[in-house]
Amino acid sequence: MTPKSFLLTADVHDYLMDNSEPLDDVQRDLIAETTALGDIASMQIAPEQGAFMTMLVQLMGATSAIEIGTFTGYSALAISRGLPPGGTLLCLDISEEWTEIARRYWHRAGVEEHIELRIGPALDTLRALPPTPAYDLAFIDADKPEYPAYLEELAPRMRTNGVVIVDNVLRDGRVVPGRETDDGDRQMQAFNRLAASDQRFDTLLMPLADGLTFLRKR
Ligand SMILES: C[S@@+](CC[C@H](N)C(=O)[O-])C[C@H]1O[C@@H](n2cnc3c(N)ncnc32)[C@H](O)[C@@H]1O
Structure with missing residues (x-):
């Protein structure tokens, strides 16, 4: 498996x-079906990131989660597997095709009862x-230019000690000043500065996968 982290x-x-909980058949098949879509498969989160997200949900005792950017469903599978009975995950995406x-x-994994998907x-x-x-x-984990707007909408909707996780904040290292090559890199630099100075949250940028920022609601 090719690493998604540079x-x-x-x-x-x-x-x-090899030294973590092995992937099960549902995860392996979902990775394989997504890989068959071609280059677009690079949008799928890394498997170690999924395992981490399941564990985070469990450690937090989270009962209510929301995801922006679902694609073929790997991260939603990871989050929903950490939820307790009755826990909920609201998934937002614009694509009927990928979320099908x-x-x-989700049906195969038996987690569909936790998940509501809204297209738009x-x-x-x-x-x-x-x-x-x-x-x-x-x-x-959706369209990067809207990250600041997503955080703005999420901020009042997070519980105290709730956590917002943001994906791809390192963009293969191109957020480092002087290494940016396009508008996407510059937008992520701006988002990272915004997140680090947001007084509503404690902010931690972690070098997991392509960079994951954690924002804990104060
Ligand atoms: C990086 S992928 C998400 C990957 C997913 N988290 C996973 O684990 O496989 C980004 C997703 O955001 C969706 N997206 C892009 N722009 C969007 C928008 N304006 N509103 C909702 N979803 C959007 C795309 O359809 C795509 O499925």
């Missing part, structure tokens, strides 16, 4: 996978949600 060589990635794959795998521009869906603290965990 921080890991293939052999080190193999080693950490997700739905099949995530910003519209978020703005239509009640503006009250409702979520223990949020995962942002």
